[in-house]
Amino acid sequence: MHFHLEATDGRARAGLLETPHGTVKSPFFMVVGTAASVKGMTIEQLHNAGTQVVLANTYHLAVRPGSEEVRKRGGLSKFMGWNGPTLTDSGGFQVFALAKKRTVTPEGVRFNNHIDGKELFLTPERAVEIQQDIGADIMMCLDECPPAKAPRDDIATSMLLTHAWAKRCKEKWAANPGGQALFGIAQGALFEDLRKESAEYLASLDFPGYAIGGVAVGEDTSDIRRIVDFTAPLLPANKPRYLMGVGTPADIIAAVRAGVDMFDCVMPTRHARHYQAFTREGPINLKNARYAEDDGPLEDGCDCETCRSVSRAYVRHLALLGELMASVWVTIHNVRFYLRLMENLRAAILAGRLEEVAAELYHG
RNA sequence: GGGAAGAUGCCCGAGUGGCCAAAGGGAACAGACUGUAAAUCUGUCGGGCCCCGCCCUACGAUGGUUCGAAUCCAUCUCUUCCCA
Secondary structure (H helix, E strand, O other): OEEEEEEEOOOOOEEEEEEOOOOEEEEEEEOOOOOOOOOOOOOHHHHHHOOOOOEEHHHHHOOOOHHHHHHHHHOOHHHHOOOOOOOEEEOHHHHHHHHHHHEOOOOOEEOOOOOOOOOOOOOOOOOOOOOOHHHHOOOOOOOHHHHHHHHHHHHHHHHHHHHHHHHHHHHHHHHHOOOEEEEEEEOOOOOHHHHHHHHHHHHHOOHHHHHHEOOOOOOOOHHHHHHHHHHHHHHOOOEEEEOOOOOOOOHHHHHHHHHHEEEEEOHHHHHHOOEEEEOOOOOOOOOHHOOOOOOOOOOOOOHHHHHHOHHHHHHHHHHHOHHHHHHHHHHHHHHHHHHHHHHHHHEEEEEEOOHHHHHHHOOO
Protein backbone atom coordinates (compact mmCIF):
# COMPACT_ATOMS: atom_id res chain seq x y z
CA MET A 1 0.00 0.00 0.00
CA HIS A 2 1.33 3.37 -0.95
CA PHE A 3 0.36 6.77 0.41
CA HIS A 4 1.22 9.76 -1.72
CA LEU A 5 0.97 13.24 -0.23
CA GLU A 6 -0.29 15.70 -2.81
CA ALA A 7 -0.52 18.87 -0.78
CA THR A 8 -0.49 20.27 2.70
CA ASP A 9 -2.21 23.33 4.07
CA GLY A 10 -1.02 24.13 7.53
CA ARG A 11 -0.96 20.72 9.15
CA ALA A 12 -3.80 19.46 6.95
CA ARG A 13 -2.95 17.03 4.19
CA ALA A 14 -4.42 15.90 0.90
CA GLY A 15 -3.16 12.68 -0.59
CA LEU A 16 -3.76 9.51 -2.53
CA LEU A 17 -3.92 6.10 -0.93
CA GLU A 18 -3.41 3.18 -3.27
CA THR A 19 -5.23 0.01 -2.33
CA PRO A 20 -5.76 -3.29 -4.16
CA HIS A 21 -9.31 -2.16 -4.89
CA GLY A 22 -8.46 1.31 -6.15
CA THR A 23 -6.95 4.64 -5.21
CA VAL A 24 -8.58 6.64 -2.46
CA LYS A 25 -8.45 10.40 -2.26
CA SER A 26 -7.71 11.76 1.19
CA PRO A 27 -8.79 13.07 3.56
CA PHE A 28 -11.71 10.67 3.42
CA PHE A 29 -14.57 9.28 5.46
CA MET A 30 -15.29 5.57 5.56
CA VAL A 31 -18.92 4.61 5.72
CA VAL A 32 -19.55 2.07 8.45
CA GLY A 33 -20.96 -1.25 7.34
CA THR A 34 -20.24 -3.37 10.39
CA ALA A 35 -21.71 -6.67 9.24
CA ALA A 36 -20.77 -6.15 5.60
CA SER A 37 -23.76 -3.90 5.10
CA VAL A 38 -24.19 -0.17 5.33
CA LYS A 39 -27.53 -0.07 7.10
CA GLY A 40 -30.15 1.43 4.85
CA MET A 41 -28.14 1.82 1.66
CA THR A 42 -27.68 -0.20 -1.50
CA ILE A 43 -24.34 -0.40 -3.29
CA GLU A 44 -25.61 1.85 -6.05
CA GLN A 45 -26.69 4.43 -3.51
CA LEU A 46 -23.26 4.23 -1.89
CA HIS A 47 -21.61 4.89 -5.24
CA ASN A 48 -23.96 7.77 -6.00
CA ALA A 49 -23.14 9.33 -2.65
CA GLY A 50 -19.44 9.29 -3.53
CA THR A 51 -18.37 6.52 -1.18
CA GLN A 52 -14.70 5.59 -1.41
CA VAL A 53 -14.19 3.08 1.39
CA VAL A 54 -16.52 0.87 3.37
CA LEU A 55 -15.61 -0.29 6.86
CA ALA A 56 -16.65 -3.62 8.33
CA ASN A 57 -15.93 -5.39 11.58
CA THR A 58 -13.80 -8.41 12.44
CA TYR A 59 -15.78 -9.38 15.51
CA HIS A 60 -19.17 -9.22 13.85
CA LEU A 61 -18.12 -11.06 10.70
CA ALA A 62 -16.30 -13.69 12.75
CA VAL A 63 -19.52 -14.33 14.64
CA ARG A 64 -21.64 -14.30 11.50
CA PRO A 65 -21.29 -15.59 8.90
CA GLY A 66 -17.75 -16.55 9.99
CA SER A 67 -14.57 -15.26 8.37
CA GLU A 68 -14.04 -18.52 6.50
CA GLU A 69 -17.42 -18.05 4.84
CA VAL A 70 -16.49 -14.54 3.78
CA ARG A 71 -13.23 -15.84 2.34
CA LYS A 72 -15.07 -18.55 0.39
CA ARG A 73 -17.48 -15.95 -0.98
CA GLY A 74 -14.55 -14.09 -2.49
CA GLY A 75 -13.73 -11.74 0.39
CA LEU A 76 -15.59 -8.85 1.94
CA SER A 77 -15.61 -6.48 -1.01
CA LYS A 78 -16.94 -9.02 -3.46
CA PHE A 79 -19.24 -10.71 -0.94
CA MET A 80 -21.13 -7.51 -0.25
CA GLY A 81 -21.19 -6.47 -3.89
CA TRP A 82 -19.20 -3.36 -3.23
CA ASN A 83 -16.06 -4.29 -5.15
CA GLY A 84 -14.21 -1.23 -3.83
CA PRO A 85 -11.72 -0.49 -1.06
CA THR A 86 -12.54 -1.75 2.42
CA LEU A 87 -11.15 -1.65 5.94
CA THR A 88 -11.89 -3.92 8.85
CA ASP A 89 -11.76 -2.89 12.45
CA SER A 90 -10.14 -5.51 14.60
CA GLY A 91 -12.68 -6.05 17.35
CA GLY A 92 -10.81 -3.72 19.66
CA PHE A 93 -13.77 -1.42 19.92
CA GLN A 94 -15.91 -4.35 21.05
CA VAL A 95 -13.59 -4.65 24.05
CA PHE A 96 -15.10 -1.30 25.00
CA ALA A 97 -18.63 -1.65 23.65
CA LEU A 98 -19.19 -5.23 24.80
CA ALA A 99 -17.35 -4.86 28.09
CA LYS A 100 -19.88 -7.06 29.86
CA LYS A 101 -19.41 -9.90 27.41
CA ARG A 102 -15.66 -10.27 27.35
CA THR A 103 -12.57 -10.98 29.42
CA VAL A 104 -9.19 -9.51 28.58
CA THR A 105 -6.00 -11.43 29.31
CA PRO A 106 -2.47 -10.86 28.05
CA GLU A 107 -3.13 -13.60 25.53
CA GLY A 108 -6.22 -11.98 24.01
CA VAL A 109 -9.91 -11.19 24.43
CA ARG A 110 -12.47 -13.86 25.15
CA PHE A 111 -15.95 -12.86 24.01
CA ASN A 112 -19.27 -14.51 24.54
CA ASN A 113 -20.85 -13.19 21.41
CA HIS A 114 -24.01 -11.11 21.47
CA ILE A 115 -25.96 -13.39 19.10
CA ASP A 116 -25.89 -16.80 20.73
CA GLY A 117 -23.32 -16.40 23.50
CA LYS A 118 -20.84 -18.74 21.86
CA GLU A 119 -17.19 -18.09 22.66
CA LEU A 120 -14.93 -16.14 20.34
CA PHE A 121 -11.32 -15.94 21.47
CA LEU A 122 -9.61 -13.08 19.74
CA THR A 123 -5.84 -13.12 20.09
CA PRO A 124 -3.77 -10.62 18.11
CA GLU A 125 -2.75 -13.43 15.77
CA ARG A 126 -6.29 -14.68 15.41
CA ALA A 127 -7.59 -11.17 14.71
CA VAL A 128 -5.11 -10.89 11.86
CA GLU A 129 -6.01 -14.34 10.54
CA ILE A 130 -9.68 -13.50 10.55
CA GLN A 131 -9.03 -10.22 8.79
CA GLN A 132 -6.90 -12.02 6.24
CA ASP A 133 -9.86 -14.29 5.56
CA ILE A 134 -12.19 -11.33 5.29
CA GLY A 135 -9.72 -9.76 2.94
CA ALA A 136 -10.18 -6.03 3.52
CA ASP A 137 -7.57 -3.75 1.96
CA ILE A 138 -6.71 -2.39 5.38
CA MET A 139 -6.63 -4.44 8.55
CA MET A 140 -6.38 -3.04 12.04
CA CYS A 141 -4.30 -4.35 14.91
CA LEU A 142 -6.19 -5.82 17.81
CA ASP A 143 -6.12 -3.24 20.57
CA GLU A 144 -7.72 -2.72 23.92
CA CYS A 145 -9.96 0.28 23.86
CA PRO A 146 -10.47 1.47 27.44
CA PRO A 147 -13.04 4.02 28.60
CA ALA A 148 -11.55 7.53 28.48
CA LYS A 149 -12.36 8.17 32.13
CA ALA A 150 -10.43 5.15 33.44
CA PRO A 151 -7.66 5.82 36.01
CA ARG A 152 -4.22 6.61 34.66
CA ASP A 153 -2.71 3.33 35.88
CA ASP A 154 -5.35 1.36 34.00
CA ILE A 155 -4.81 3.41 30.87
CA ALA A 156 -1.06 2.90 31.06
CA THR A 157 -1.39 -0.84 31.58
CA SER A 158 -3.92 -1.10 28.79
CA MET A 159 -1.66 0.85 26.47
CA LEU A 160 1.24 -1.48 27.08
CA LEU A 161 -1.02 -4.44 26.33
CA THR A 162 -2.09 -2.79 23.11
CA HIS A 163 1.60 -2.28 22.24
CA ALA A 164 2.39 -5.93 22.87
CA TRP A 165 -0.56 -6.95 20.75
CA ALA A 166 0.47 -4.54 18.01
CA LYS A 167 3.86 -6.21 17.85
CA ARG A 168 2.27 -9.65 17.65
CA CYS A 169 -0.15 -8.49 14.95
CA LYS A 170 2.71 -7.01 12.99
CA GLU A 171 4.68 -10.24 13.16
CA LYS A 172 1.70 -12.35 12.18
CA TRP A 173 0.94 -10.07 9.24
CA ALA A 174 4.58 -9.65 8.12
CA ALA A 175 4.94 -13.41 7.81
CA ASN A 176 2.49 -13.32 4.93
CA PRO A 177 1.47 -9.76 4.06
CA GLY A 178 -0.25 -10.39 0.73
CA GLY A 179 -1.84 -7.25 -0.66
CA GLN A 180 -3.41 -6.20 2.59
CA ALA A 181 -2.09 -3.42 4.78
CA LEU A 182 -2.06 -3.44 8.57
CA PHE A 183 -2.44 -0.30 10.66
CA GLY A 184 -1.26 0.19 14.22
CA ILE A 185 -3.47 1.86 16.80
CA ALA A 186 -2.17 4.38 19.32
CA GLN A 187 -3.84 4.58 22.71
CA GLY A 188 -3.18 6.60 25.87
CA ALA A 189 -6.59 8.17 26.47
CA LEU A 190 -6.33 11.79 27.60
CA PHE A 191 -2.73 11.64 28.87
CA GLU A 192 -0.38 13.43 26.53
CA ASP A 193 2.74 11.68 27.77
CA LEU A 194 1.11 8.30 27.18
CA ARG A 195 -0.14 9.37 23.77
CA LYS A 196 3.39 10.39 22.85
CA GLU A 197 4.84 7.14 24.13
CA SER A 198 2.22 5.17 22.22
CA ALA A 199 2.69 7.04 18.95
CA GLU A 200 6.46 6.60 19.15
CA TYR A 201 6.30 2.92 19.97
CA LEU A 202 3.94 2.18 17.11
CA ALA A 203 6.06 4.19 14.71
CA SER A 204 9.02 2.05 15.71
CA LEU A 205 7.11 -1.03 14.53
CA ASP A 206 6.79 0.55 11.08
CA PHE A 207 3.20 0.05 9.95
CA PRO A 208 1.74 1.07 6.58
CA GLY A 209 -0.57 3.41 8.49
CA TYR A 210 -1.41 4.59 11.99
CA ALA A 211 -4.61 5.15 13.88
CA ILE A 212 -5.57 7.20 16.88
CA GLY A 213 -7.79 4.95 18.97
CA GLY A 214 -9.50 5.36 22.30
CA VAL A 215 -11.18 8.56 21.25
CA ALA A 216 -14.89 9.41 21.60
CA VAL A 217 -15.37 6.82 24.32
CA GLY A 218 -16.92 9.01 26.99
CA GLU A 219 -14.79 12.15 27.04
CA ASP A 220 -15.83 15.74 26.31
CA THR A 221 -15.56 17.27 22.86
CA SER A 222 -12.87 19.63 24.07
CA ASP A 223 -10.77 16.65 25.19
CA ILE A 224 -11.24 14.94 21.83
CA ARG A 225 -9.97 18.05 20.08
CA ARG A 226 -7.07 18.50 22.45
CA ILE A 227 -5.81 14.95 22.25
CA VAL A 228 -6.22 14.65 18.49
CA ASP A 229 -4.46 17.94 18.03
CA PHE A 230 -1.66 16.69 20.20
CA THR A 231 -1.38 13.16 18.80
CA ALA A 232 -1.83 13.51 15.04
CA PRO A 233 1.49 15.31 14.43
CA LEU A 234 3.32 12.60 16.39
CA LEU A 235 2.37 9.95 13.84
CA PRO A 236 4.74 9.42 10.87
CA ALA A 237 4.08 12.11 8.27
CA ASN A 238 4.59 9.87 5.27
CA LYS A 239 1.87 7.41 6.31
CA PRO A 240 -1.90 7.74 6.46
CA ARG A 241 -3.33 8.80 9.81
CA TYR A 242 -6.67 7.45 10.85
CA LEU A 243 -8.83 8.82 13.65
CA MET A 244 -11.04 5.94 14.67
CA GLY A 245 -14.71 6.46 15.36
CA VAL A 246 -14.83 10.22 14.98
CA GLY A 247 -17.15 11.85 14.66
CA THR A 248 -19.27 14.95 14.38
CA PRO A 249 -18.70 17.19 11.33
CA ALA A 250 -16.98 19.71 13.59
CA ASP A 251 -14.75 17.02 15.12
CA ILE A 252 -13.73 15.89 11.66
CA ILE A 253 -12.94 19.37 10.41
CA ALA A 254 -10.81 19.99 13.48
CA ALA A 255 -9.01 16.68 13.01
CA VAL A 256 -8.32 17.32 9.35
CA ARG A 257 -6.73 20.59 10.34
CA ALA A 258 -4.63 18.66 12.83
CA GLY A 259 -3.36 16.41 10.05
CA VAL A 260 -5.67 13.40 10.11
CA ASP A 261 -6.41 11.68 6.78
CA MET A 262 -9.00 9.01 7.51
CA PHE A 263 -12.22 8.81 9.48
CA ASP A 264 -15.12 6.55 10.20
CA CYS A 265 -18.17 6.96 12.37
CA VAL A 266 -21.60 5.44 12.79
CA MET A 267 -23.05 8.89 13.28
CA PRO A 268 -24.36 9.60 9.79
CA THR A 269 -26.05 6.22 9.46
CA ARG A 270 -27.24 5.68 13.01
CA HIS A 271 -28.52 9.20 13.45
CA ALA A 272 -30.31 8.87 10.14
CA ARG A 273 -32.19 5.85 11.40
CA HIS A 274 -33.21 8.04 14.32
CA TYR A 275 -34.40 10.69 11.88
CA GLN A 276 -31.65 13.19 12.54
CA ALA A 277 -30.33 14.83 9.41
CA PHE A 278 -27.07 16.73 9.17
CA THR A 279 -27.02 20.15 7.59
CA ARG A 280 -24.25 22.70 7.41
CA GLU A 281 -26.22 24.66 10.03
CA GLY A 282 -26.16 21.68 12.37
CA PRO A 283 -28.28 18.57 12.81
CA ILE A 284 -32.07 18.69 12.67
CA ASN A 285 -34.54 16.17 14.04
CA LEU A 286 -37.04 15.47 11.31
CA LYS A 287 -39.63 14.13 13.74
CA ASN A 288 -40.02 17.59 15.23
CA ALA A 289 -43.40 19.21 14.71
CA ARG A 290 -41.78 22.29 13.22
CA TYR A 291 -41.11 20.39 9.99
CA ALA A 292 -44.71 19.23 9.48
CA GLU A 293 -45.32 21.80 6.76
CA ASP A 294 -41.76 22.28 5.55
CA ASP A 295 -41.74 21.59 1.83
CA GLY A 296 -38.01 22.21 1.51
CA PRO A 297 -35.27 19.59 1.16
CA LEU A 298 -33.51 18.14 4.21
CA GLU A 299 -30.69 20.56 3.52
CA ASP A 300 -30.86 23.57 1.30
CA GLY A 301 -28.71 23.19 -1.78
CA CYS A 302 -27.80 19.53 -1.13
CA ASP A 303 -27.10 17.42 -4.19
CA CYS A 304 -28.12 14.05 -2.72
CA GLU A 305 -30.87 11.82 -4.05
CA THR A 306 -33.05 12.50 -1.02
CA CYS A 307 -32.87 16.26 -1.28
CA ARG A 308 -33.55 16.07 -5.01
CA SER A 309 -36.59 13.87 -4.41
CA VAL A 310 -38.48 14.49 -1.20
CA SER A 311 -39.26 17.16 1.39
CA ARG A 312 -38.76 17.49 5.12
CA ALA A 313 -42.54 17.33 5.58
CA TYR A 314 -42.69 14.04 3.70
CA VAL A 315 -39.79 12.44 5.55
CA ARG A 316 -41.33 13.58 8.84
CA HIS A 317 -44.58 11.94 7.79
CA LEU A 318 -42.75 8.68 7.13
CA ALA A 319 -40.75 8.98 10.34
CA LEU A 320 -43.85 9.48 12.46
CA LEU A 321 -45.25 6.25 11.07
CA GLY A 322 -41.97 4.41 11.51
CA GLU A 323 -41.83 3.74 7.79
CA LEU A 324 -38.61 2.03 6.73
CA MET A 325 -38.03 4.58 3.99
CA ALA A 326 -37.81 7.46 6.45
CA SER A 327 -34.54 6.02 7.72
CA VAL A 328 -33.37 5.19 4.21
CA TRP A 329 -33.99 8.69 2.88
CA VAL A 330 -32.15 10.29 5.79
CA THR A 331 -29.28 7.79 5.56
CA ILE A 332 -28.73 8.61 1.91
CA HIS A 333 -28.62 12.29 2.78
CA ASN A 334 -26.36 11.99 5.82
CA VAL A 335 -23.83 9.81 4.04
CA ARG A 336 -23.72 12.23 1.14
CA PHE A 337 -23.39 15.10 3.61
CA TYR A 338 -20.33 13.52 5.22
CA LEU A 339 -18.72 12.55 1.95
CA ARG A 340 -19.30 15.98 0.44
CA LEU A 341 -17.80 17.56 3.54
CA MET A 342 -14.66 15.49 2.95
CA GLU A 343 -14.59 16.38 -0.75
CA ASN A 344 -14.82 20.05 0.14
CA LEU A 345 -12.08 19.77 2.76
CA ARG A 346 -9.82 18.05 0.27
CA ALA A 347 -10.49 20.62 -2.41
CA ALA A 348 -9.76 23.39 0.06
CA ILE A 349 -6.45 21.82 1.07
CA LEU A 350 -5.44 21.35 -2.56
CA ALA A 351 -6.29 24.99 -3.16
CA GLY A 352 -4.43 26.07 -0.03
CA ARG A 353 -7.58 27.70 1.30
CA LEU A 354 -8.54 25.43 4.17
CA GLU A 355 -8.60 28.10 6.84
CA GLU A 356 -11.05 30.31 4.94
CA VAL A 357 -13.21 27.42 3.76
CA ALA A 358 -13.39 25.39 6.97
CA ALA A 359 -15.57 27.90 8.77
CA GLU A 360 -18.07 28.02 5.91
CA LEU A 361 -18.42 24.27 5.61
CA TYR A 362 -20.13 23.74 8.90
CA HIS A 363 -21.44 25.93 11.66
CA GLY A 364 -23.50 23.57 13.78
C1' G B 1 -91.30 -5.03 24.75
C1' G B 2 -87.98 -8.21 28.25
C1' G B 3 -83.02 -9.38 30.00
C1' A B 4 -77.57 -8.80 30.49
C1' A B 5 -73.09 -6.12 30.36
C1' G B 6 -70.79 -1.57 30.16
C1' A B 7 -69.58 3.97 30.16
C1' U B 8 -62.08 5.83 33.09
C1' G B 9 -57.39 11.02 30.97
C1' C B 10 -56.13 12.28 22.99
C1' C B 11 -57.10 6.56 21.93
C1' C B 12 -57.08 1.47 23.96
C1' G B 13 -57.29 -0.27 28.77
C1' A B 14 -56.27 -1.59 34.49
C1' G B 15 -58.38 -0.11 38.88
C1' U B 16 -64.31 -1.94 42.85
C1' G B 17 -64.15 2.79 49.74
C1' G B 18 -58.61 5.91 51.62
C1' C B 19 -51.60 4.49 49.70
C1' C B 20 -55.57 7.54 42.73
C1' A B 21 -54.31 13.04 38.91
C1' A B 22 -55.57 7.28 38.45
C1' A B 23 -51.25 0.91 36.30
C1' G B 24 -49.90 -0.60 31.37
C1' G B 25 -49.93 0.14 26.08
C1' G B 26 -50.46 3.47 21.89
C1' A B 27 -50.38 8.37 20.00
C1' A B 28 -48.19 13.07 20.63
C1' C B 29 -44.03 16.24 22.24
C1' A B 30 -38.84 16.63 23.24
C1' G B 31 -33.88 14.74 24.05
C1' A B 32 -29.68 11.31 23.57
C1' C B 33 -26.61 8.71 20.13
C1' U B 34 -18.92 9.51 17.94
C1' G B 35 -13.64 2.29 15.46
C1' U B 36 -22.81 -0.15 15.42
C1' A B 37 -25.67 -5.83 20.75
C1' A B 38 -28.90 0.64 18.58
C1' A B 39 -34.94 1.10 12.43
C1' U B 40 -32.48 2.00 19.61
C1' C B 41 -32.80 4.30 24.33
C1' U B 42 -34.52 8.23 27.74
C1' G B 43 -37.79 12.02 29.49
C1' U B 44 -42.63 14.65 29.38
C1' C B 45 -47.52 13.60 28.73
C1' G B 46 -55.37 17.21 32.77
C1' G B 47 -54.57 22.64 34.09
C1' G B 48 -52.09 26.34 37.15
C1' C B 49 -48.40 28.01 40.58
C1' C B 50 -43.85 30.96 44.70
C1' C B 51 -43.32 23.62 40.71
C1' C B 52 -38.66 17.96 45.46
C1' G B 53 -44.73 21.04 47.56
C1' C B 54 -49.60 23.27 46.89
C1' C B 55 -54.26 24.67 44.44
C1' C B 56 -58.06 23.71 40.80
C1' U B 57 -60.61 20.43 37.49
C1' A B 58 -61.31 15.17 36.62
C1' C B 59 -63.08 8.55 36.03
C1' G B 60 -71.13 9.38 31.33
C1' A B 61 -74.98 13.04 34.13
C1' U B 62 -77.49 14.41 38.58
C1' G B 63 -78.46 13.50 43.54
C1' G B 64 -77.25 10.59 47.88
C1' U B 65 -74.45 7.33 51.71
C1' U B 66 -69.58 8.11 54.19
C1' C B 67 -64.68 11.37 58.03
C1' G B 68 -63.41 10.01 52.88
C1' A B 69 -66.04 7.62 46.45
C1' A B 70 -63.45 6.33 39.84
C1' U B 71 -64.92 2.58 43.35
C1' C B 72 -71.36 1.93 47.35
C1' C B 73 -76.91 3.48 46.46
C1' A B 74 -80.91 5.94 43.36
C1' U B 75 -82.54 8.09 38.97
C1' C B 76 -81.38 9.59 34.14
C1' U B 77 -78.57 9.46 29.33
C1' C B 78 -75.94 6.63 25.94
C1' U B 79 -73.45 1.99 23.98
C1' U B 80 -73.09 -3.28 23.09
C1' C B 81 -75.08 -8.19 23.33
C1' C B 82 -79.15 -11.86 24.08
C1' C B 83 -84.52 -13.10 24.00
C1' A B 84 -89.16 -11.57 21.81
